Amino acid sequence: MNEQTPINNTRTAPAGLPSRRGHISVEKPKNAKRVILRLWKYLSRQKMLLLLILALLLINIATTLLGSYFLRPIINQYIIPRNVPGLIRMIFVLLGIYIVGAAAGIWLNRLMIVVAQKTINILRADLFSKLQSLPLKFFDSNNHGDLMSRFTNDVDNVSDSLNTSVLQLFTSTITLLGIMALMIYISPLLTLVTLIIVPLMLWIASAIIKKSKGYFTTQQNALGAVDGYVEEIITGQKVVKVFCYEDSAAMEFEKLNYDLRDKATQAQLYSGVMQPIIQNLNTINFALTATVGGLLAIFRGLDLGGLAAFLQYSRQFGRPVNEISSQYNSLQAALAGAERIFQIMDEVPEVADTAGAVRLINIKGDVEFKAVTFGYDAGKVVLKNINIQAKVGQKIALVGSTGAGKTTIMNLLPRFYDIQSGVISIDGIDIKNVQRNSLRETLAIVLQDTHLFTATVMENIRYGRLAATDQDVIAAAVLAGADSFIQRLPNGYHTLLHNDGGNLSQGQRQLLNIARSTVARPSILILDEATSSIDTRTEQIIQKGMDQLMKNRTSFVIAHRLSTVRNADEILVLENGEIIERGSHQVLIAKKGRYFQLYTGQFD
Template sequence: MMSDSNEKYQAKNNARLAPAGLPGKHGHLSIEKPKNSRLVIIRLWRYLSRQRALLFLVLFLLLINIGSTLLGSYLLRPIINNYIIPRNIPGLISMILLLAGIYIIGAITGIYLNRLMIVIAQKTISAIRTDVFSKLQILPLKFFDSTSHGELMSRFTNDMDNVSDALNTSILQLFTSAITLTGIFTLMVYISPLLTVVTLIVVPFMLWVASAIIKKSKGFFANQQIALGAVDGYIEEMITGQKVVKVFCFEAVAEDDFEKLNFDLRDKATKAQLYSGVMQPIIQNLNTINFALTATVGGLLAIFSGLDLGGLAAFLQYSRQFGRPVNEISSQYNTLQGALAGAERIFQIMDEIPEVADAAAAVQLVNIKGDVRFNEVTFGYDNGIAVLKEIAIIAKAGQKIALVGSTGAGKTTIMNLLPRFYDIWSGLITIDGIDIMKVQRSSLRKSLAIVLQDTHLFTGSVMENIRYGRLEASDEEVVAAATLSGADSFIQRLPKGYQTLLQNDGGNLSQGQRQLLNIARATVSRPSILILDEATSSIDTRTEQFIQKGLDQLMNGRTSFIVAHRLSTVRNADEILVLESGEIIERGNHKELLEKKGRYYQLYQGQFE
């Protein structure tokens, strides 16, 4: 019996691995089939064909490599018939040297084959990875809102690795095996058609056994993948929530649950590996039986039907080699299916609909005053339910407009409409009287600066992170922006000041310090319109008071929209809009709304209860 925790994680990962095309964390174990293999192969070939010259060279070397192997085996026939039986020692030495030369050529071509395929594979994967990353830059925000970061990372890592592994080895091995199989079969028929028929008797049985094992092992590998995902998910949650684990003394329970999950993974992984590992020895034993049968019949033909001993030796060599490419083709099936499924998931990102292109007549916003108006704006997400209903806002240039209300009232959604992260259903949003639907997105967003509740810092120096708001900003402008936002004082205390390197999303800074850098980043961008979406929620009250003057200076002369739960931060707003269920139910300044004793009054008084 699995614990509730075990069942929870199993259910979660079963859902994640359901046939919806979503990758697991360990795609290399997945045996999910692509929905359209032919289309995926065609698209992969478009990338591979960019290395057409190298592919022709690979094909040339491949033919030489396979030809040297086949020719080396066939030379046993003249060596035995013409030199060993007649005891022609000088000729035998010459043939041995020739044979050695052929095998050396085969070895050299094999080395260069592998090197070339690695070069081709990595160039191809690099091109695919670049295209996927470029596509991400033009996808709308709703794509990232509806797709988990883990899924995207899985496609960039596990799925990409699956494709890379297949291009590095599997494809070359499949082509080598197929051509080798054709060459061996042709030479076997040439030497003795009757012996060829005897050899092929066992082949259908070998293929049937391999197919049955692969089909059976799929279920075990799928179970292993689910169990592995459960262990992964549990470890991730326990590491992320380690403080909670310790403060509530959950360690013993966590260990117990992990032990159950780990034992479940062990059992399923053992079954998967044992079942898949049995194919190799079974095929080898069938090859041995086939070889013994061929040798027996071949010996009888040599005695009674005049088959030359050299031909028999060469045929037996081919017979022993015949099972190897069959086995290789069978063993590469899962790898190739996983790679095609991974490629299909990667191409799904490329097929996502990008942001709607700007209209041909789209204009640029230049030297705007910042007069923003929402005129009867209605908006909803993909479920068809309106989230905002006939929103009307008038923000004159330089005014401060605050949006308050319960969680989920629609405050942040309104702010997502202004930079056109989402497009409205109906109504009109204008800036200085210009419909934002007729404005170039890049121009629109350069006119805005947004400070979000969730901070994000990039790997790099403090200076570089602030300059991200405006890349052409000078060092002096960066320092001035940091000073205005109140960040300069703590930056000066860092080991290397503005050149201090930040990593792991600024993990060496406090949450408040990270937010101060985000505010400085917005300051240096010199926006005409400012959006503060819970910008001070991560900052303690004392720090908030310290930077409030900086924020006031930042907002001075700029049209500002302030989304806040701390109503103390919006007291000085020119107008406060109270939202509930996507509608504006009250509007006015702080004093007016308190006198009404409505919803704003309740929210304000609730902060002191």
């Protein structure tokens, strides 16, 4: 229905299978620095905890570096001179240093987890709030499974990275700098020898990062496509089975699954080779450093304690690099996930109310569409010069072929979409100058597709007006004709519904939907194929209730079953986005035009 470009979840169906909305597109990742800065804005909301974490981090690193440096005085001043009492004393000093470091490390990890989870809590809440602010066209044009993947897989990847990878990154970076400083202090010449291989390490790491970064983004997109397809198939399982589509669905899922496997393999392969390469280079580097260090000790007077401490730092020098490379997978997955999360954050929200927008109070229900033109795309007009005038208590019916624009007209009244030209007014007030919430509070909509929440029958009906009492809910159910079957449920109005009301028939679900609109006490009622899922006998039962509901309310009824609109005050016949006929049932039958064809064809 909507031509808006999906976020990043489009793909092409395999040959021989029906094309579905979306195909994977390989997209360059956004600026990593920008993503990191946006994540930092969330982390920085807990500045005091971050300062405490930084202090503990420095203590933990300092004790690690200090413990290694103590090898120098221990060897030079106690082991070589064979000073046993002094050696024992230094061992206890080292033990105290390592205990302080261990305690700092334990609290450091605990506090980082607290910060990470609080940050994810805020991020997830912001993401959900953002979804609530997005217009209906966003959900019409984006795969629901892919959106769910952003809430689950992508948020989890960011969470895992904040819990472990970020702390490890900072620890390793500061440790690396500290090691280099102490190495230079012990022997600048030996430090140069040790650092000879570093440019090669950095070049290899940079090449691998550049190659694998794109694969991690496409991996996350492929995962979103798999989740989206699974969600569609589960939701449409009855359709899959009735058309014997199981094998074809399995084939398409296999194609998507293999695509995910290939992209995940490429991403993990490129990032996974970094650690073993750097480990082997570190081993070579250590052997070279030990050889040159031994020569310096023999010919240049380097003390044995200093050589031992330097070799210890030389071995530790590779560890931070290894740790950074080992966390690379998590960091890249987190950045790719964060990009996808921020894509939703950057979506344009529903247009804000205009300055000075008014609230609708004591609405009578006069509705007018005046020269309304609308298109989901600026270059494609769907509705052309629509003029409708509905007085208080009138029942206006919209009929016509599928795709004629009936539902689109009704989507404009609650401002799910904004028109390109013309005016829609309620009681003479242009709805563009009305607060959206106020506008929608005056309306109740019964859609063709029902949706029930995981809650009791009572709570589902009360969703139409949260302030409604139990008596209001029951009265609404009686009016809608739903009370009789509700009373037969195991726990009556307190029966728990689940799986979108899967434990009810389609007709019963629609009756609850109608009851929900009844309890809302709207001034204007929209029924979009409201009785399409109800059998003729049930329809007759609720028709009287519906007439009572529509009494003194302006009502718009969209129906293919024309028997339900014969008593409408005015029937509008639409074709290709235009009103081609209007009048009462008798007047239109007498004209023997398009309505006559639709009506007589229905009962031939």
